[in-house]
Amino acid sequence: xxxxxxxxxxxxxxxxxxxxxxxxxxxxxxxxxxxxxxxxxxxxxxxxxxxxxxxxxxxxxxxxxxxxxxxxxxxxxxxxxxxxxxxxxxxxxxxxxxxxxxxxxxxxxxxxxxxxxxxxxxxxxxxxxxxxxxxxxxxxxxxxxxxxxxxxxxxxxxxxxxxxxxxxxxxxxxxxxxxxxxxxxxxxxxxxxxxxxxxxxxxxxxxxxxxxxxxxxxxxxxxxxxxxxxxxxxxxxxxxxxxxxxxxxxxxxxxxxxxxxxxxxxxxxxxxxxxxxxxxxxxxxxxxxxxxxxxxxxxxxxxxxxxxxxxxxxxxxxxxxxxxxxxxxxxxxxxxxxxxxxxxxxxxxxxxxxxxxxxxxxxxxxxxxxxxxxxxxxxxxxxxxxxxxxxxxxxxxxxxxxxxxxxxxxxxxxxxxxxxxxxxxxxxxxxxxxxxxxxxxxxxxxxxxxxxxxxxxxxxxxxxxxxxxxxxxxxxxxxxxxxxxxxxxxxxxxxxxx
Amino acid sequence: xxxxxxxxxxxxxxxxxxxxxxxxxxxxxxxxxxxxxxxxxxxxxxxxxxxxxxxxxxxxxxxxxxxxxxxxxxxxxxxxxxxxxxxxxxxxxxxxxxxxxxxxxxxxxxxxxxxxxxxxxxxxxxxxxxxxxxxxxxxxxxxxxxxxxxxxxxxxxxxxxxxxxxxxxxxxxxxxxxxxxxxxxxxxxxxxxxxxxxxxxxxxxxxxxxxxxxxxxxxxxxxxxxxxxxxxxxxxxxxxxxxxxxxxxxxxxxxxxxxxxxxxxxxxxxxxxxxxxxxxxxxxxxxxxxxxxxxxxxxxxxxxxxxxxxxxxxxxxxxxxxxxxxxxxx
Ligand code: SF4
Ligand code: SF4
Numbered sequence: 093x094x095x096x097x098x099x100x101x102x103x104x105x106x107x108x109x110x111x112x113x114x115x116x117x118x119x120x121x122x123x124x125x126x127x128x129x130x131x132x133x134x135x136x137x138x139x140x141x142x143x144x145x146x147x148x149x150x151x152x153x154x155x156x157x158x159x160x161x162x163x164x165x166x167x168x169x170x171x172x173x174x175x176x177x178x179x180x181x182x183x184x185x186x187x188x189x190x191x192x193x194x195x196x197x198x199x200x201x202x203x204x205x206x207x208x209x210x211x212x213x214x215x216x217x218x219x220x221x222x223x224x225x226x227x228x229x230x231x232x233x234x235x236x237x238x239x240x241x242x243x244x245x246x247x248x249x250x251x252x253x254x255x256x257x258x259x260x261x262x263x264x265x266x267x268x269x270x271x272x273x274x275x276x277x278x279x280x281x282x283x284x285x286x287x288x289x290x291x292x293x294x295x296x297x298x299x300x301x302x303x304x305x306x307x308x309x310x311x312x313x314x315x316x317x318x319x320x321x322x323x324x325x326x327x328x329x330x331x332x333x334x335x336x337x338x339x340x341x342x343x344x345x346x347x348x349x350x351x352x353x354x355x356x357x358x359x360x361x362x363x364x365x366x367x368x369x370x371x372x373x374x375x376x377x378x379x380x381x382x383x384x385x386x387x388x389x390x391x392x393x394x395x396x397x398x399x400x401x402x403x404x405x406x407x408x409x410x411x412x413x414x415x416x417x418x419x420x421x422x423x424x425x426x427x428x429x430x431x432x433x434x435x436x437x438x439x440x441x442x443x444x445x446x447x448x449x450x451x452x453x454x455x456x457x458x459x460x461x462x463x464x465x466x467x468x469x470x471x472x473x474x475x476x477x478x479x480x481x482x483x484x485x486x487x488x489x490x491x492x493x494x495x496x497x498x499x500x501x502x503x504x505x506x507x508x509x510x511x512x513x514x515x516x517x518x519x520x521x522x523x524x525x526x527x528x529x530x531x532x533x534x535x536x537x538x539x540x541x542x543x544x545x546x547x548x549x550x551x552x553x554x555x556x557x558x559x560x561x562x563x564x565x566x567x568x569x570x571x572x573x574x575x576x577x578x579x580x581x582x583x584x585x586x587x588x589x590x
Numbered sequence: 591x592x593x594x595x596x597x598x599x600x601x602x603x604x605x606x607x608x609x610x611x612x613x614x615x616x617x618x619x620x621x622x623x624x625x626x627x628x629x630x631x632x633x634x635x636x637x638x639x640x641x642x643x644x645x646x647x648x649x650x651x652x653x654x655x656x657x658x659x660x661x662x663x664x665x666x667x668x669x670x671x672x673x674x675x676x677x678x679x680x681x682x683x684x685x686x687x688x689x690x691x692x693x694x695x696x697x698x699x700x701x702x703x704x705x706x707x708x709x710x711x712x713x714x715x716x717x718x719x720x721x722x723x724x725x726x727x728x729x730x731x732x733x734x735x736x737x738x739x740x741x742x743x744x745x746x747x748x749x750x751x752x753x754x755x756x757x758x759x760x761x762x763x764x765x766x767x768x769x770x771x772x773x774x775x776x777x778x779x780x781x782x783x784x785x786x787x788x789x790x791x792x793x794x795x796x797x798x799x800x801x802x803x804x805x806x807x808x809x810x811x812x813x814x815x816x817x818x819x820x821x822x823x824x825x826x827x828x829x830x831x832x833x834x835x836x837x838x839x840x841x842x843x844x845x846x847x848x849x850x851x852x853x854x855x856x857x858x859x860x861x862x863x864x865x866x867x868x869x870x871x872x873x874x875x876x877x878x879x880x881x882x883x884x885x886x887x888x889x890x891x892x893x894x895x896x897x898x899x900x901x902x903x904x905x906x907x908x909x910x911x912x913x914x915x916x917x918x919x920x
Contacts, residue, residue: 372710462813
């Protein structure tokens with residue numbers, strides 16, 4: 093059996109690695125996407141006080157600590173059976189929307205988007221934020237920096253810190269917003285709406301107007317028909333902070349809808365010995381391996397899945413773009429993975445609109461931000477939509493609120509099986525008869541990037557930018573060739589397996 | 591003349607340090623202008639073999655974030671040490687083990703067992719990840735976890751330490767300015783082993799809240815007392831705040847939004863044992879002269895291991911799940 097190892101940077105990096113095995117004909121027999129690390133939060137959080145969970149679990153992921161912060165606070169509310177005052181909820185959600193705007197912006201302009209903005213064939217060295225600024229000009233680059241600044245500013249104003257906020261506690265928040273702060277936040281939010289619209293326009297001009305890119309999006313390489321998951325409000329509109337988890341089947345029909353405390357009836361996690369990360373799946377469909385379709389419990393939880401799983405967006409401008417996307421791509425659900433980028437920008441617009449809604453709510457500056465616990469804590473589940481997927485925290489405590497058990501199903505983990513499938517599919521399309529197509533590296537990497545995989549959540553690496561290296565081995569395991577991203581566009585036709 | 595080389599590498603961390611660096615915004619262009627970015631996996635396409643090909647100490651400045659959690663991390667630490675003239679232990683994970691260092695309260699087998707036996711885990715064959723797995727098509731490998739979390743300095747020689755979880759962006763910007771000034775001959779490097787990008791006193795010194803107004807009769811949990819008085823010291827309102835033992839530098843970020851300091855900037859200057867310093871500080875706000883009563887009140891802190899060694903267990907005298915802490919576990 094011949095083998096190709098695709099390794100972000102190198103085998104010694106520890107940031108995920110793909111081993112592709114070829115059969116006798118030189119076609120792809122199988123591929124393994126491995127995650128090499130575990131930190132053990134589910135064990136060492138046991139013994140810690142429940143009010144520390146929003147602070148401790150922040151450190152699971154420095155890319156989306158806000159998501160862990162909120163899920164933890166909600167699980168703690170639930171454990172104490174507290175409904176926080178409305179203002180506390182508004183403030184948590186406001187912080188969260190500002191974070192979403194920053195995070196989605198980072199992904200589109202610095203991590204995943206450069207594939208389109210700079211072009212799928214551009215050398216990886218140019219596919220970064222500096223390359224984007226180069227291509228689109230400093231004016232746009234300046235806006236991107238401004239958006240990230242504004243988002244983090246709001247996170248810091250409400251949460252205390254730009255990374256790893258400190259404000260949410262069981263029963264509410266510790267911060268009361270002043271009118272001055274509110275006004276400033278509102279202004280930044282209005283700017284964010286314009287920025288989001290501008291970003292959608294950019295996507296339209298650069299990506300949708302380009303037939304090659306469009307073909308790439310609607311083509312088959314990046315298509316898997318899976319179930320889709322996302323949090324929805326009571327009108328089945330996308331919501332990031334609160335609601336019920338809705339799952340639609342590959343035909344787009346509602347498969348189930350569950351409240352946070354019911355998640356265990358619906359989800360299970362499959363274990364493989366060759367990776368530290370588990371593979372969540374829909375329990376009531378079952379684990380059928382790495383395969384798509386209605387009989388496989390594999391589901392996806394990304395911006396696109398959230399849009400697929402909902403009936404629409406709760407804000408007017410985002411709703412317009414939601415309709416336009418489904419019209420362009422031929423109705424719901426959309427199975428093409430690259431459409432995740434488009435969905436992400438629609439979510440950016442929603443988050444910005446919601447930001448202003450929250451900042452202009454008359455109760456946002458109320459001092460009623462906390463509700464003291466009265467019940468003995470027992471058990472609680474908190475769910476939010478992290479940018480990279482539905483995030484579930486489940487805690488059990490003793491009567492003092494000291495944790496006795498913890499279960500976490502984190503954002504990117506939801507997509508582990510789909511990413512494994514998408515990368516295999518891309519490899520299958522691009523490796524035929526032992527020939528490695530020269531687009532392989534780029535295309536496989538794009539399959540990754542669309543998901544915005546953040547193995548910081550699962551382990552510790554950052555989303556997006558994962559330079560790849562393909563190592564070609566012959567039957568004796570001898571290394572015959574190493575192909576790296578920076579070698580593109582040098583011809584790779586000689587990269588045939590001996 | 592070619593520019594000096596810069597590198598940034600992450601190991602067992604959360605990615606927050608990288609975000610904090612990106613959050614210096616336009617200043618990142620200064621780094622670009624003054625350095626040749628030789629290796630920075632998050633931003634640039636360079637491979638480990640490119641680093642291996644460099645002369646020893648060819649990288650002028652390497653910021654290393656993340657703890658040493660597995661064998662790969664350790665291998666990379668040795669490589670980056672060899673190739674870098676100045677190796678900075680950047681952020682809490684590298685410097686003191688951070689929150690994942692709490693993993694040292696348990697044997698590594700327990701961390702693994704828990705992860706693969708949670709209630710939603712479907713694991714009838716009781717599988718654990720294997721460093722080597724025979725799959726039908728061949729053999730695939732993942733690195734082994736080390737028996738405990740190590741700090742960077744426990745594994746290699748470190749030149750400077752930069753605390754914070756993550757370091758605040760204004761501090762990162764200041765350090766970058768300093769290094770650029772050194773390059774231009776306008777400033778000198780601090781002595782080896784120095785803590786950079788932080789203050790010399792405690793978080794309390796930077797905290798605007800008023801102190802020494804009240805003594806306490808009992809420790810209380812923040813959810814039982816919130817909302818706190820916005821003007822008064824949090825510790826003096828009975829909520830354990832780690833400000834008195836923690837190094838300054840963040841501008842008391844957490845108390846500024848009504849939350850207690852949890853100690854992410856590590857031990858204040860001159861503090862040998864963080865926990866011991868904190869216990870002394872807590873004892874000093876207790877409204878009692880009776881040692882027994884003081885002890886009783888201190889017993890009201892629900893999780894001493896976490897309270898006193900939350901960020902620095904891996905770097906403390908009580909490494910690797912010392913029995914003294916085991917007994918406090920549920
Ligand atoms: S103990 Fe905490 S709240 Fe009090 S002065 Fe120090 S940092 Fe501020
Ligand atoms: S107040 Fe304490 S926990 Fe908060 S940022 Fe400062 S040092 Fe870190």
